[in-house]
Amino acid sequence: MPVTNSALLSVEALTLEVNGHRLTDEVSFEIRAGEMLALVGESGCGKSVTALSILRIHPDPPISLSGGRIVFDGRDLAALSADEMRAVRGDDIAMIFQEPMTSLNPVLTVGDQIAEALILHRGMSRRAALARAGELIELVGLPNGRRQVDRYPHQLSGGQRQRIMIAMALACEPKLLIADEPTTALDVTVQAQILALIDTLRRDAGMACLLITHDLGVVAEVCDRAAVMYAGKIVETGPVDVLLGAPRHRYTRALVDTIPAMNPPGQRLPSIAGTVPPPGSRAPGCPFVDRCDAPTSQCRTLMPPPEEQSGHIVRCWNPAQ
Amino acid sequence: MTALLDVQDLVKDYRDAAGAPLRAVDGVSFTLAPGEVLGIVGESGCGKSTLGRMLMRLVEPTSGRILVDGSDLTKLGGRALKRERRQLQMVFQDPYGSLNPRHKVGTIIGEPLVIHGIPNRRERVAELLDLVGLPREAVDRYPHEFSGGQRQRIAIARALALEPKVIIADEPVSALDVSIQSQIINLITDLRARLGLSMIFISHDLSVIRHVSDRIGVMYLGRMVEIAPTAALFAAPRHPYTGALLSAIPRPPSRDGTPQRTRRIFLKGELPDPTNPPPGCVFHTRCPVAVERCREIVPRLDPIGADGQRAACLRADEMPGILDAPTRPETAVAT
Ligand SMILES: Nc1ncnc2c1ncn2[C@@H]1O[C@H](COP(=O)(O)OP(=O)(O)OP(=O)(O)O)[C@@H](O)[C@H]1O
Ligand SMILES: Nc1ncnc2c1ncn2[C@@H]1O[C@H](COP(=O)(O)OP(=O)(O)OP(=O)(O)O)[C@@H](O)[C@H]1O
């Protein structure tokens, strides 16, 4: 895949492995400055491991990058030293993790946790950083930010903690925000506030965002483009309105069809029989073949090549028209 | 039509961790007709689960009445309670946590039959497996051998074992992937049609609630603030909180690819501290159209308009016009 100069982040044929099993298989996508890209797909398809590998966070047991490159702002992230990578993390690239409970430090106040990045990357004094932390807390919709800075994570509700995580991620005004299911634990009215905030930062500060979610309604509302992942592979990428309005891959189409809001109330919903094959039991060919409603003889043996039509890329032997 | 379930002025008081009194459910009343599905929606902590558990008497109500076919469940004890409680069964959010991992599926589904001394258990379990779309071989397997969606089918089969009149489902699809979610929603729709099930369906997801419910009750801070037939609620919400909830639903684009954007009604501030609820209308601290009298007068859940719609808002008769939303959420599909 050619790297265009305008891409802020370019993930090229990324393959991640653990114990000889591929968790992702030649995953490619790019994000431009100010762009919001959605990464969608069912549970276990490899969204989080892809996101973590961009920041070179490899959980236990260790997942290895066995192929591909991640280029950010013209630099190959794999070639950076640990120190250089630390300077990127939390400053140029920030992440909101899927599990807010486990990613906050229980013995530090939330103010100190937000201030940490400002002190480290911006060289602020603790006092100035805490004042800024208070502002950020109000920005994510928690009132009385100045009083909230002294609280500990266990004194907050799940939704409040999630918003503290968001404030931490936004502290250094990153060029790229990676948000892994940032609003899943939040109520719809709070979710609407947070998405509006991310959208504003994108418009005003040119922040790019990789948004991981399983909520196609959220994708439709706030993203420019989306990449659909299935069993470790990207199967379709394109502008959101086209991808969700007229999906071509059989999986994307089936996924969009199952949403209650796409169907008249009270009627049977289309569904996808079966489940995602886990890593290690994925045959060659298209990983969706066993659940597909229109497979061809080729599908089982060969992975379809990407076909592009004005920015809409599909990997399917028998795409919908 | 006589109500199958008639809930009157139900209240539940708790104490929070610091010992401060907290009213989790505050004077909730509604009825459920035979064959009807009533959806209950509202934000985290508004009292949905507490309400559901009180109906099952898994949680003791502080006050109020729960009439099932005319007899008051809150007054019963011992054998009479056991007999009447059979009429109500519950399905929970986390299908794994609610199934005993050491028991085989056949034992799990058959357990209520054993407790109530019902004969022909093996046949009945096989029938129940058929009903929820699981293979009969499942009887000899353990819960961990099944996916999340299949486990929810097991939980539903168990809830149906005693042929209850009402199923109370607390977030039954919230933990499932979208593709699996639709399978369970379909199962519920089928069971309704086949068994004439009545149901209370609790969820924070309005698009799921809309899909399955005949009527919807909206809760805020322990109170029912609006209740209406589904179509009426979506067409013209009469409480500003309902309006805000509807406007916050992210919507997929329409089939021709044109994006649909909604004008959002953003709420100010946070959910109030439940140990210290605001005086007057509980919603006034976040309400976009609150006026002076909202701080003093507690609005009642009064009828407004046709269809049995009720809203607890002092300005209900000016709603939804005053929210000034040029486009209210409508489905992607014309109905
Ligand atoms: N450290 C690890 N060792 C082994 N397998 C792993 C590891 N981390 C993840 N996996 C496996 O890799 C696959 C992809 O996991 P990942 O967490 O990326 O999924 P996801 O798409 O983020 O799913 P969800 O929507 O549930 O968050 C899963 O099958 C998971 O079990
Ligand atoms: N056993 C308990 N002791 C004290 N307070 C409780 C108890 N159970 C619930 N509460 C409180 O009662 C209120 C209502 O809780 P409930 O679980 O009914 O809400 P919910 O609407 O089901 O929320 P969610 O959507 O998060 O499941 C909350 O403020 C909660 O903290």
Ligand code: SF4
């Ligand atoms: S009574 Fe007043 S504060 Fe309450 S919802 Fe109506 S307008 Fe808003």
Ligand SMILES: [Mg+2]
């Ligand atoms: Mg994940």
Ligand SMILES: [Mg+2]
């Ligand atoms: Mg609950």
